[in-house]
Amino acid sequence: MSEQLTLYLYKLSPYSQKIELALAEANAPHRTYQVDLFNKPEWFASKVNPVGKVPVVTYGGPNVEPDDPSPLSTKIAESNVILEFLADLYPDSGLLPKDPVLRAKVRFFIDASTKHIEGSSLAFILGKESYDNILKGIEFIQELLEEGRDFAVGDHYTIADACISPSLARLKIITETDLGKFPVGMGYKLGEELKGPKFAKFMKYVHRMLERPSLKQTHDEESVITFFKTRFTERVQ
Numbered sequence: 001m002s003e004q005l006t007l008y009l010y011k012l013s014p015y016s017q018k019i020e021l022a023l024a025e026a027n028a029p030h031r032t033y034q035v036d037l038f039n040k041p042e043w044f045a046s047k048v049n050p051v052g053k054v055p056v057v058t059y060g061g062p063n064v065e066p067d068d069p070s071p072l073s074t075k076i077a078e079s080n081v082i083l084e085f086l087a088d089l090y091p092d093s094g095l096l097p098k099d100p101v102l103r104a105k106v107r108f109f110i111d112a113s114t115k116h117i118e119g120s121s122l123a124f125i126l127g128k129e130s131y132d133n134i135l136k137g138i139e140f141i142q143e144l145l146e147e148g149r150d151f152a153v154g155d156h157y158t159i160a161d162a163c164i165s166p167s168l169a170r171l172k173i174i175t176e177t178d179l180g181k182f183p184v185g186m187g188y189k190l191g192e193e194l195k196g197p198k199f200a201k202f203m204k205y206v207h208r209m210l211e212r213p214s215l216k217q218t219h220d221e222e223s224v225i226t227f228f229k230t231r232f233t234e235r236v237q
């Protein structure tokens with residue numbers, strides 16, 4: 001590899017996992033640094049991301065230790081921007097197709113996943129809204145999935161799949177464990193709704209994505225469950 005690439009991440013963050021997935025699928029050499037979001041190193045905001053959030057990638061510059069980042073590397077934040085950057089860095093990985101129409105479809109899928117699945121799932125988990133918007137989002141995404149195809153777009157794993165998969169892995173957890181700030185039982189109820197024939201195409205896609213080796217490699221389900229248990233102790237009965 002010509003330039004160094006370091007991923008600053010928080011292991012349980014779905015946004016960080018998008019980048020881990022893309023790196024794994026592209027087989028991209030990189031280093032990682034786990035940022036403790038509850039006790040951030042003082043240099044993180046000043047030297048890596050003034051907003052203080054992960055994921056961030058540093059690219060290029062001298063080969064320094066991740067806890068002593070160089071001002072000479074480029075810092076790239078925002079998970080969907082990093083996904084595109086990695087697809088550009090690895091044009092032969094298939095993370096973005098070469099065909100302009102398929103590229104547009106990947107970008108549209110990412111936009112839809114971010115607007116309609118990511119946001120509504122977080123709002124439901126935090127008890128801020130019902131799961132109705134998740135179901136609407138899933139209906140929208142399901143329309144984009146083509147029957148007989150394994151991936152979000154085309155015949156290859158792309159950054160569209162990497163973008164949505166962390167949300168799918170967390171949907172599985174909340175529907176199987178009922179963990180979240182929503183009223184007790186609502187996670188299970190959402191799970192029952194998703195088992196119906198209406199969402200069969202979407203659920204087959206979910207199953208395929210959760211079976212990917214890259215997903216298994218980057219997802220520690222037990223740790224996410226433990227994290228949810230500690231965060232969501234106060235519940236509406």
Ligand SMILES: N[C@@H](CCC(=O)N[C@@H](CS)C(=O)NCC(=O)O)C(=O)O
Pocket residue numbers: 010013014015037052053054055077078079080
């Ligand atoms: N829109 C951003 C969201 C990133 C984000 O919210 N990251 C969270 C972790 S899940 C974070 O770093 N939070 C720490 C903080 O806000 O202090 C992206 O897609 O990268």
